[in-house]
Amino acid sequence: MNENTYGRLTEKVKRAQQLMREFEEIQFDWHAWPGMYPLVYFCDDGDALCAHCAKHPDFVLDIVSVDPHLEGPAIQCDHCGRWIESAYGDPDDETEE
Numbered sequence: 581m582n583e584n585t586y587g588r589l590t591e592k593v594k595r596a597q598q599l600m601r602e603f604e605e606i607q608f609d610w611h612a613w614p615g616m617y618p619l620v621y622f623c624d625d626g627d628a629l630c631a632h633c634a635k636h637p638d639f640v641l642d643i644v645s646v647d648p649h650l651e652g653p654a655i656q657c658d659h660c661g662r663w664i665e666s667a668y669g670d671p672d673d674e675t676e677e
């Protein structure tokens with residue numbers, strides 16, 4: 581018996597659609613919990629990404645580390661340019677009180 585599958589979804593398409601729905605539901609965290617420390621997503625090539633860009637399909641598989649940014653100068657997202665401030669600021673920055 582050959583079942584006519586034209587006009588229907590194959591199991592592979594259904595599976596891919598399900599995985600994409602699950603992927604879209606996942607929101608990467610901007611801050612660590614507990615502590616609310618800003619999070620930086622680091623790629624295997626050393627690039628730093630914000631939570632938004634880290635979830636991009638082009639980058640998500642490159643992420644090797646998610647680190648809280650505790651102290652020091654702000655880190656710029658290498659994709660969108662957004663600045664990720666450190667939790668305690670930059671101790672070398674004289675303009676900050």
Ligand SMILES: [Zn+2]
Nearest residue numbers: 630633657660
């Ligand atoms: Zn970004």
